[in-house]
Amino acid sequence: MSAQSPTVAHPSAFIRFNDLVGLLQTVFVRHGTSPEVARLLAHNCASAERDGAHSHGIFRIPGYLSTLASGWVDGKAIPVVDDVASGFVRVDAGNGFAQPALAAARSLLVDKARNAGIALLAIHNSHHFAALWPDVEPFAEEGLVALSVVNSMTCVVPHGADRPLFGTNPIAFAAPRADGPPIVFDLATSAIAHGDVQIAARKGERLPPGMGVDSLGQPTEDPKAVLEGGALLPFGGHKGSALSMMVELLAAALTGGNFSFEFNWADHPGARTPWTGQLLIVIDPSKTAGQSFAERSQELVRQMHAAGLRRLPGDRRHRTRAKSDEQGIEVDAHELAQLRELLL
Numbered sequence: 001m002s003a004q005s006p007t008v009a010h011p012s013a014f015i016r017f018n019d020l021v022g023l024l025q026t027v028f029v030r031h032g033t034s035p036e037v038a039r040l041l042a043h044n045c046a047s048a049e050r051d052g053a054h055s056h057g058i059f060r061i062p063g064y065l066s067t068l069a070s071g072w073v074d075g076k077a078i079p080v081v082d083d084v085a086s087g088f089v090r091v092d093a094g095n096g097f098a099q100p101a102l103a104a105a106r107s108l109l110v111d112k113a114r115n116a117g118i119a120l121l122a123i124h125n126s127h128h129f130a131a132l133w134p135d136v137e138p139f140a141e142e143g144l145v146a147l148s149v150v151n152s153m154t155c156v157v158p159h160g161a162d163r164p165l166f167g168t169n170p171i172a173f174a175a176p177r178a179d180g181p182p183i184v185f186d187l188a189t190s191a192i193a194h195g196d197v198q199i200a201a202r203k204g205e206r207l208p209p210g211m212g213v214d215s216l217g218q219p220t221e222d223p224k225a226v227l228e229g230g231a232l233l234p235f236g237g238h239k240g241s242a243l244s245m246m247v248e249l250l251a252a253a254l255t256g257g258n259f260s261f262e263f264n265w266a267d268h269p270g271a272r273t274p275w276t277g278q279l280l281i282v283i284d285p286s287k288t289a290g291q292s293f294a295e296r297s298q299e300l301v302r303q304m305h306a307a308g309l310r311r312l313p314g315d316r317r318h319r320t321r322a323k324s325d326e327q328g329i330e331v332d333a334h335e336l337a338q339l340r341e342l343l344l
């Protein structure tokens with residue numbers, strides 16, 4: 001599966017969620033993952049595509065496959081879960097993907113959160129190449145509050161600095177509410193996700209102002225100049241920069257993972273997955289707020305709507321999800337054909 005030529009618009013095709021999961025699962029196994037790793041990655045990637053999170057859907061498959069081929073990541077790694085203390089779980093992902101590490105620790109983490117009110121999962125020696133909301137949303141569907149951070153690879157210039165150091169370092173949060181799907185946001189701490197810069201370059205589109213700089217550190221709206229020697233900026237100047245720094249500290253220093261600038265994949269041509277860490281905090285709100293938390297969060301939403309808000313974070317995803325469930329997931333026909341060709 002190769003990168004597409006720029007500026008060519010492809011027609012759409014439609015595929016059912018389960019069919020896409022099945023297709024991706026077979027592709028991953030054929031390219032060196034275990035069936036269990038394939039199942040988790042396929043579900044994650046298909047969920048992103050279903051919800052319209054294109055920068056972390058099918059678009060990412062060539063990156064996953066070239067990384068597996070390069071030997072940079074172990075697609076068959078078996079995570080090792082360490083029950084560290086009452087509120088702490090540590091997982092060594094074994095140079096594998098972060099999703100199997102989370103899956104391996106999930107039930108222990110939930111038990112701990114329900115018993116102690118709060119539990120922390122620290123994953124290290126892991127690769128996260130995906131959207132982060134699929135890691136937190138399921139906890140909120142079970143009535144828990146969840147927060148996760150993951151760092152990535154050096155491509156963001158800290159506010160006030162001269163050269164890139166941070167990753168695009170997303171933060172995802174999920175909380176239950178009484179009369180609707182969980183409140184979820186998931187955002188890169190860079191002004192734009194790296195994936196969206198790649199997509200803009202592929203489509204021949206310009207970036208909005210203030211997203212990145214070229215190789216000379218000059219502001220640019222050309223995605224290729226950002227990707228070829230340039231860098232991204234944090235969102236919101238010093239504020240996004242501080243959050244990105246926090247993500248480095250929590251996802252790498254606190255977990256025992258690599259900082260975004262600490263690994264060197266030069267010996268693995270084709271490697272694309274950052275070798276870092278991930279932190280997840282799960283809270284049982286019934287311990288502090290009683291059963292009223294979901295009502296309280298619903299009240300907040302009610303008041304936000306009353307204040308004139310038309311779109312909550314997550315609304316667009318849920319609208320796209322509903323449409324995908326009804327008509328099938330709308331995908332780029334060329335990308336889908338390329339995926340299917342991988343199985344011939």
Ligand SMILES: NC(=O)C1=CN([C@@H]2O[C@H](COP(=O)(O)OP(=O)(O)OC[C@H]3O[C@@H](n4cnc5c(N)ncnc54)[C@H](OP(=O)(O)O)[C@@H]3O)[C@@H](O)[C@H]2O)C=CC1
Nearest residue numbers: 130131132152168170185186187188193313314315316317
């Ligand atoms: N694994 C990794 O290392 C990395 C992964 N990523 C992933 O990239 C993805 C994209 O990140 P990013 O580009 O920052 O996300 P966006 O800027 O598209 O969206 C960020 C959040 O804001 C919400 N939102 C967007 N616009 C509005 C609006 N007008 N009003 C209210 N809410 C709004 C979105 O909800 P909605 O979804 O409903 O639009 C979403 O929850 C994320 O899933 C992230 O996890 C990014 C960096 C690194």
Ligand SMILES: O=C(O)C1=NCCCC1
Nearest residue numbers: 129130152168193194195
């Ligand atoms: O879009 C991004 O930014 C990233 N996504 C996956 C991991 C690398 C950075």
